[in-house]
Amino acid sequence: MVSDELSAKVSVTAYATNFAPLWLFVNMSPLLTSAYSPDTFRQQGHALVDLLADFLNNAQSGEQPPLHYREPDDELAFWQHDFEQPANPDPTAVWKNLLTHSIQLHNPRFMGHQVSAPLPVSALTSALTSLLNNGQAVYEMGMAGNALERVLTRWLSERLGLGPEAGGLMTSGGTLANLTALLTARALKAPTDVWAEGSTDRLAIMVSEEAHYCVDRAARIMGLGSAGIIKVPTNERFQLRTNLLEPYLKQAQADGLTVFAVIGSACSTSTGSYDNLTAIADFCEQHNLWFHADGAHGGVAALSDTYRPLVRGIERADSVVVDFHKMMMMPALVTAVLYRRDADAFRTFQQKAQYLWADANSPDWFNSGKRAFECTKLMMSAKVYTALKTYGEALFTEHVEAQYGLARAFAGHITEQPDFEVAVSPESNIVCFRYIGAGIAADRVSALNSAIRQAMLTGGPFYLVQTNLRGQTWLRVSIMNPLTTLDHLKELLDAVRKLGQFIQPI
Numbered sequence: 430m431v432s433d434e435l436s437a438k439v440s441v442t443a444y445a446t447n448f449a450p451l452w453l454f455v456n457m458s459p460l461l462t463s464a465y466s467p468d469t470f471r472q473q474g475h476a477l478v479d480l481l482a483d484f485l486n487n488a489q490s491g492e493q494p495p496l497h498y499r500e501p502d503d504e505l506a507f508w509q510h511d512f513e514q515p516a517n518p519d520p521t522a523v524w525k526n527l528l529t530h531s532i533q534l535h536n537p538r539f540m541g542h543q544v545s546a547p548l549p550v551s552a553l554t555s556a557l558t559s560l561l562n563n564g565q566a567v568y569e570m571g572m573a574g575n576a577l578e579r580v581l582t583r584w585l586s587e588r589l590g591l592g593p594e595a596g597g598l599m600t601s602g603g604t605l606a607n608l609t610a611l612l613t614a615r616a617l618k619a620p621t622d623v624w625a626e627g628s629t630d631r632l633a634i635m636v637s638e639e640a641h642y643c644v645d646r647a648a649r650i651m652g653l654g655s656a657g658i659i660k661v662p663t664n665e666r667f668q669l670r671t672n673l674l675e676p677y678l679k680q681a682q683a684d685g686l687t688v689f690a691v692i693g694s695a696c697s698t699s700t701g702s703y704d705n706l707t708a709i710a711d712f713c714e715q716h717n718l719w720f721h722a723d724g725a726h727g728g729v730a731a732l733s734d735t736y737r738p739l740v741r742g743i744e745r746a747d748s749v750v751v752d753f754h755k756m757m758m759m760p761a762l763v764t765a766v767l768y769r770r771d772a773d774a775f776r777t778f779q780q781k782a783q784y785l786w787a788d789a790n791s792p793d794w795f796n797s798g799k800r801a802f803e804c805t806k807l808m809m810s811a812k813v814y815t816a817l818k819t820y821g822e823a824l825f826t827e828h829v830e831a832q833y834g835l836a837r838a839f840a841g842h843i844t845e846q847p848d849f850e851v852a853v854s855p856e857s858n859i860v861c862f863r864y865i866g867a868g869i870a871a872d873r874v875s876a877l878n879s880a881i882r883q884a885m886l887t888g889g890p891f892y893l894v895q896t897n898l899r900g901q902t903w904l905r906v907s908i909m910n911p912l913t914t915l916d917h918l919k920e921l922l923d924a925v926r927k928l929g930q931f932i933q934p935i
C-alpha cells in the first residue's frame with residue numbers, strides 16, 4: 430500500500446518534472462551557486478575592504494566637504510536610472526555609488542546630527558554578524574549574542590552605579606528603548622494591568638519640554654494622548670525645572686490624570702543639557718513614580734571621572750537608556766535598556782509564544798525575545814564587545830572626554846567673537862550658537878541663520894544643523910568625530926561668518 434504521504438510526493442515530483450527545469454532536482458541553480466560561492470565572497474570582500482579603506486582615507490583627510498548635496502528628485506532620478514540597468518555580477522560599481530552619494534560621518538567637517546563615525550573594527554564586526562544573522566529571540570538562535578548582551582548590560586549598569594540587581598537588554602535604537610522602558614514603567618506603576626485588561630485610567634508621564642521627541646511618540650503609542658504627556662518647562666539652561674514637578678503633579682491629579690513616570694534627559698537633544706537627576710529621583714521616590722533616565726546621548730558621561738557629575742542621580746533610576754551608536758562609536762543601531770532591578774524587564778511584554786519558548790513565563794535572561802520589542806534582532810552586542818576587547822574601555826572614556834572638552838573650547842572661542850553668540854555654555858558635545866553680525870535687527874537673526882545653514886548644506890565645506898530654541902533659530906553642532914579639532918571648529922566659524930556677511934544685505 431502506498432501511503433498518502435508518499436503518493437503526494439510522487440505526484441508533486443511528476444508535476445515538477447513537467448514544469449520545472451531539470452537542475453532543480455539535480456543541483457542548486459548556477460545563479461544561486463555562484464551567489465553563495467566562498468571564493469566569490471572572498472574576492473568581493475577584499476574589494477570592499479579596499480574601497481572602504483580608501484573611503485576612510487579620503488573622508489578623514491577632510492579635503493572634500495562631508496556632503497555633496499543633491500536635491501531629492503535628482504537623487505531619485507540617479508538611482509531610478511541605475512536601477513533600470515541590467516544586473517552586474519560585480520557589485521563594486523554599486524558600492525562606489527553608495528559611497529559617493531552618502532554623507533561622510535568620518536569627515537572632520539561633519540558636525541551635524543548625533544550619529545557616530547563608526548569605529549572601523551565595529552563596522553567589520555557588522556559584516557560578521559550580518560553573515561551569521563543570529564536572530565537573538567531564542568537562545569539557540571543567538572548563543573554568543575545573548576550571553577554578550579548579559580555581559581555588556583551588566584558592565585554598563587555597574588558603570589552607571591545601578592547596583593547589584595541591575596541588568597537589561599539591547600534593542601534597536603533609543604526610540605524603541607524609551608518605549609520599552611515606559612512600557613515596563615506602566616506595567617509596574619499603573620493602577621491596573623493595562624497589558625491584560627486595557628485601561629480606562631487616564632495615564633500620564635511627566636517630561637521636560639526639551640526631551641527628545643521619541644518620548645512624546647512613545648507616550649502616544651501607549652495611548653496616553655496629548656493630555657497624558659505633561660511637558661514641564663525648562664530653566665535658562667534648558668534643564669527641567671524640578672521645582673515645578675510638585676505643582677504639575679498636583680494639577681494633573683486634579684485633572685483626573687494618573688501619573689506613573691517621570692523622565693529625566695541625560696542629556697537633552699537640542700542643547701545637550703543634563704536634567705537634575707537627583708532632584709527627579711527624590712521626587713519619584715516621594716510619590717512612588719517610575720524614574721526613567723534617557724541617557725541615549727549623554728549616559729556615556731558615567732565612563733569619565735571628569736564628566737560623571739553630570740549624571741549624578743542616574744544610579745537611582747528605575748530604567749536607563751544608552752545608545753552605543755551616539756557617543757560610543759558603534760554603527761547603528763545598538764542601544765541598551767538598563768533596569769535597576771533586572772527582573773523588572775520580564776514584566777514589559779507578557780506574551781505566550783509556545784513555538785519560541787517552552788515556558789513563556791520563566792525569567793530566563795538568555796531568550797532576548799521575552800524582554801525586547803523585536804522578534805528577530807540584530808546581533809548588536811558583538812560590535813560593542815569587539816570594540817571593548819580590542820581597545821578597552823579607555824576608548825570610550827577618551828572619546829567622551831575629547832568631544833566634551835572640545836565643545837567647551839569651541840564655546841569659549843565663540844564667546845570671544847563679538848559677531849557670534851552661544852545659546853548656553855555646553856555641558857556635553859552639543860553647541861548651539863548663531864551669527865549676529867554687527868547691528869543686525871533681532872527679528873532678522875533667525876532667518877539669517879536659517880539661510881546660512883541652507884547655504885552651508887548645499888555648497889559649504891561643513892555639515893551642521895539648526896534647531897529652534899524658544900522660537901529662535903540657532904545653528905547647532907554635535908562634535909561626534911574623533912578627528913575634528915578646534916582648528917576645524919574655528920574654520921567653521923569663519924565659514925559661517927563669510928556666509929552671513931554675504932547673505933545679510935540681501
Ligand SMILES: *Cc1c(COP(=O)(O)O)cnc(C)c1O
Binds near residue numbers: 641723752
Ligand atoms: C538620539 C536620541 C534618542 C533617539 O534614539 P534613536 O537611537 O535615534 O532612536 C532619544 N533620546 C535622546 C536623548 C537622544 O539623543
